[in-house]
Amino acid sequence: MSEQRIWDVAIIGGGVIGLTCAFELARRGRKVTLIERAQPGRQASRVAAGLLGTATLPVGEDDAIFPLKLDSLRRYPQFVAKVESIGRRSSGYRTDGTLWVARSADEDAQLEALHEERLRRGRRSQRVEAGEIFNIEPELPGSLLSGLLVDEDVQIDPRRLLAALERGIRYVRVGLQSDRAAVGGWYDEAAGAWNVRLADEDSGEDDSVQARDVLITAGPWCDEIVASAHGETGPLASTGVGPVKGQLLRLRGPRIIDRVIRTTNVSLAQRRDGELIVASTKEPEAGWDLTATDEAREALLDRAAELIPRIRELELEEHSVGLRPAVADHAPVIGPAGQPGLWIATGHFQHGILLAPATAHWLAEAMDSGEAPQMLEPYGLERLGQPRVNTEAAS
Ligand SMILES: Cc1cc2nc3c(=O)[nH]c(=O)nc-3n(C[C@H](O)[C@H](O)[C@H](O)COP(=O)(O)OP(=O)(O)OC[C@H]3O[C@@H](n4cnc5c(N)ncnc54)[C@H](O)[C@@H]3O)c2cc1C
Structure with missing residues (x-):
């Protein structure tokens, strides 16, 4: 059955980035649906070591993302406290x-x-x-x-964190749609909203959801979605992730x-x-x-x-x-995605667990104000030009 309602935000991809963004946006009062093609938190986010570190070698390697790493590390104690109390689970934060x-x-x-x-x-x-x-x-x-x-x-235990987040998003009334893959989308001008086309992984039937804003958080698979979608002003820009x-x-x-x-x-x-x-x-x-x-x-x-x-x-x-998930310069891509109401957060490479709270906070700020805050300026999609869509043999 098709969803009749128009969500405030549809988030595509339920890794640590999608879950944390869903949690933050719903806590701020947005009506959020999270679309995950399998079960949430089963890909890189479940594998990660959970090191939350600003120091890395070789020296200078992480210069471009140091401010975001530090910002996120500082947010961690409060983030953990919120997720643990709402999700009623320990996150293994040490x-x-x-x-x-x-x-x-x-x-x-x-x-x-x-x-x-x-x-x-x-x-x-x-x-x-x-x-x-x-x-x-x-x-x-x-x-x-x-x-x-x-x-x-x-350090944190990413598996415990993911479990707490999954419970937490239900509590703040995120509409979780598991086993449903986003397979494309287009902007519906009459409705003033995006249509995200979904394929049910079990039944194989197609469906769609409507949302005023769409946030793509599908890790290394983001460009698959981008390649099969069309926005208000043309095809979507790829990240090369x-x-x-x-x-x-x-x-x-x-x-x-x-x-x-x-x-x-x-x-x-x-x-x-x-x-x-x-x-x-x-x-x-x-x-x-x-x-x-x-x-x-x-x-x-x-x-x-x-x-x-x-x-x-x-x-x-x-x-x-x-x-x-990595783009050419190994810094994340967080912010507007070149079309009205379209947002992206990917390319967190080896720091996605660390960077999740800052990513969610600054994206929510950007959605509230309609433009990317200064903190996100170095992580815009524009810096990458128009990389080739990276969908070869994606699985
Ligand atoms: C070995 C290893 C160690 C790591 N150690 C650390 C560490 O110590 N500290 C740290 O901060 N980071 C670490 N990382 C990095 C971290 O795991 C990633 O940066 C982070 O998990 C990325 O999260 P994500 O949500 O962007 O992507 P993912 O976890 O990959 O989630 C993307 C989700 O999108 C879903 N999806 C894809 N396509 C679609 C679609 N069409 N429709 C719907 N859903 C879709 C997928 O099923 C998946 O659930 C490590 C990673 C690895 C592999």
């Missing part, structure tokens, strides 16, 4: 901080550069001498050269670490329930492939065990694979 460690002179120099960069930006971090590392994280080996403590870089494959391990066992531990090639984070994350590979050449490979599993285990040999004793619970 504020024990992050310890970067150096295994070689080169890594030691990189940590020094990272420390100096943070001080330049007015952020706190603390250099740690080799002899002190044991006092901070006793399982780390005595062979490490130095460390860098970044207290403000914390595509997938960057990542593999990650979930182990389980007794408590080994409290802080997030990071080096140049592996990151470890342990949840309070004993789950230990070993993150992650970055395989841009793999396209849409979702195979969990023996090679990646062994490489991740080797890197983790090189740091903490006891990790080999833990049980391997899951080998996860996900597709980070």
Whole structure:
């Protein structure tokens, strides 16, 4: 049956970005429907490690998105409090901080550069001498050269967060439409609204919903939707967004670490329930492939065990694979999408969990005022020109 009502906002894609935007917009009083072609939170958002960090290596790599990362990190405590109280679930938010460690002179120099960069930006971090590392994280080996403590870089359990968000959006009356894929759309001038065409994944029947605003949050699949839609003033502009494959391990066992531990090639984070994350590979050449490979599993285990040999004793619970949504310059695309009432939020690459609260807040502000706020200026679609639509072999 076709929906007769006109929604204020139809959001396409129920990953962490779509769910967080739905939560925020509905809390502000908008009537929101969230369209998800499978079940919410099953793609990259479910695979992510949940590191919420402003410090990254190599130094300077994240310059363009640092202000947004910092803004989002600052929003996290309040965001978590709202989602947990409305969604009635813990999100596994842990504020024990992050310890970067150096295994070689080169890594030691990189940590020094990272420390100096943070001080330049007015952020706190603390250099740690080799002899002190044991006092901070006793399982780390005595062979490490130095460390860098970044207290403000914390972690969350994305799966718990997604579960809390899914409950939260129901409570704020978001109309969730699962197992329904958006397969195109057009602007209906008479109604002053968008028609989003939907395909029911089970029955194969077509349907549509109407909404004054449409927000596309379909991760690396955004351009598939864009390619089959038509706006008030012509075809929609593509982002060129595509997938960057990542593999990650979930182990389980007794408590080994409290802080997030990071080096140049592996990151470890342990949840309070004993789950230990070993993150992650970055395989841009793999396209849409979702195979969990023996090679990646062994490489991740080797890197983790090189740091903490006891990790080999833990049980391997899951080998996860996900597709980070990335555009050419690896910064997100957030804001108006070149047609009246059309918005987009994608390309969050390796920081979508971190950037979700800021993305939702600033998009909601933009929808309220009708224009992109200053904070979103660096993340506009215009900066990308007119990239080729990236729909090859999408799955
Ligand atoms: C290995 C790995 C580790 C990571 N670690 C971190 C980390 O530590 N910290 C961090 O901040 N980020 C991390 N990330 C990145 C983070 O996971 C992503 O940036 C984030 O999940 C992107 O969210 P999204 O909602 O844009 O996309 P997705 O989670 O991909 O969600 C998009 C949704 O859109 C739906 N969809 C697609 N097409 C349609 C359609 N036509 N109609 C309806 N629905 C549709 C999909 O089914 C999907 O549910 C990691 C990612 C990976 C892979």
